[in-house]
Amino acid sequence: MNAIWPLGPSVKRLTTAGGAMLYNAALARNFNPAWFEPGFWAQRGELAGAALGRGTTHFVRGAGHDWVLRHYRRGGVAARLSEDRYLWRSEQRTRPFAEWALTHRLHRAGLPVPVPVAARYVRDGRAYRGDIITERLAPTWSLVEALRIDALSLLTWVSIGRCIRRFHDLGVCHADLNAHNVLLGEEGVYLVDFDRCRLRADGLWRDGNLVRLRRSLDKIAYGLPAERFTDADWHALLGGYRQPPVPPADAAAQRT
Ligand SMILES: Nc1ncnc2c1ncn2[C@@H]1O[C@H](COP(=O)(O)OP(=O)(O)O)[C@@H](O)[C@H]1O
Ligand SMILES: [Mg+2]
Structure with a gap:
């Protein structure tokens, strides 16, 4: 077994x-x-x-x-x-x-x-x-629930991008990366719902995941006040995604 x-x-x-x-x-x-x-x-x-x-x-x-x-x-x-x-x-x-x-x-x-x-x-x-x-991850709110209440800080968008990048660097292609499957908590950002997800070699699926999330955010933003999801927010997310991952040794040094 x-x-x-x-x-x-x-x-x-x-x-x-x-x-x-x-x-x-x-x-x-x-x-x-x-x-x-x-x-x-x-x-x-x-x-x-x-x-x-x-x-x-x-x-x-x-x-x-x-x-x-x-x-x-x-x-x-x-x-x-x-x-x-x-x-x-x-x-x-x-x-x-x-x-x-x-x-x-x-x-x-x-x-x-x-x-x-x-x-x-x-x-x-x-x-x-x-x-x-x-x-249950608690206390958490899905990205959808959070945006219905208020706009998020740019730093939060950066950390969402960074979180997605960590999964992608391990080869996790999320089959349904939408704003319902991104959870925000006091301790940080989580991803849920790995139904049909696969580990894959690097490829265009990374962009595909991001495009899906963008579409989901556009859909949710429609009907919300314009400042809830702006181009600056999306660029902050992409900025977080593009930041090179912190090597473990540096991460330890940063904590001390
Ligand atoms: N472990 C968890 N902790 C807290 N909330 C969760 C957890 N798993 C799922 N949820 C919430 O339930 C929703 C539905 O679960 P999910 O696994 O995405 O199933 P599906 O999308 O197939 O209905 C998620 O969008 C999320 O808001
Ligand atoms: Mg889901």
Whole structure:
């Protein structure tokens, strides 16, 4: 198992009815598949809201856990064909296990991502359904939520650019780099939602990611006061992106 998922000793894989799950036993001991069901948390009074969007992301909060539970669901036209069933190919290629593996790896590499708690798939003939649980990053606001309230400082835009650059330097091509998937917190900038993301050799996909984010920002800015997202903001982001990364030795010296 660990040959396929070199995820560290605390990661467990369990076969469940019709499928399998992965969980991090250091974060959730005796993880129970029922924990993937929003109804389970609703009964305990521990559902703490849902994220805006497709309506399949729930926040669950109780003693010792503050998690985000997401059911994989399609958006757009594909949703009309099949809402939440995906074609089975192999365990590693299921959306939840692939997202788990990449997010876990990024977290261990020190990148600002949510810590994965658990992931599962349930097979249904030639298809499967899937869910993932991550630790909630809090307090954070998505870039969309933040812009609806106020303009951001140029320094914040610079740090968003710098954050994206760190992922790109590791080869992380984000499949959906939009303003909902950039979170801002007191401790800095995070990226979320690594569904369908891949590690890739350098290429034009880097620009593609930035263009997608720009389009998303333009869409959100439409209808907001003009000063919420300006050319200067975008250039600050690009400036942060283009800054050469700080080598580890210099970073240590800067901290002292
Ligand atoms: N770990 C997390 N901590 C805090 N907020 C999160 C976390 N994961 C997701 N969110 C919020 O939930 C939203 C939806 O989650 P996401 O993973 O992007 O799913 P999708 O875009 O497929 O619906 C995000 O845009 C973000 O605002
Ligand atoms: Mg998203």
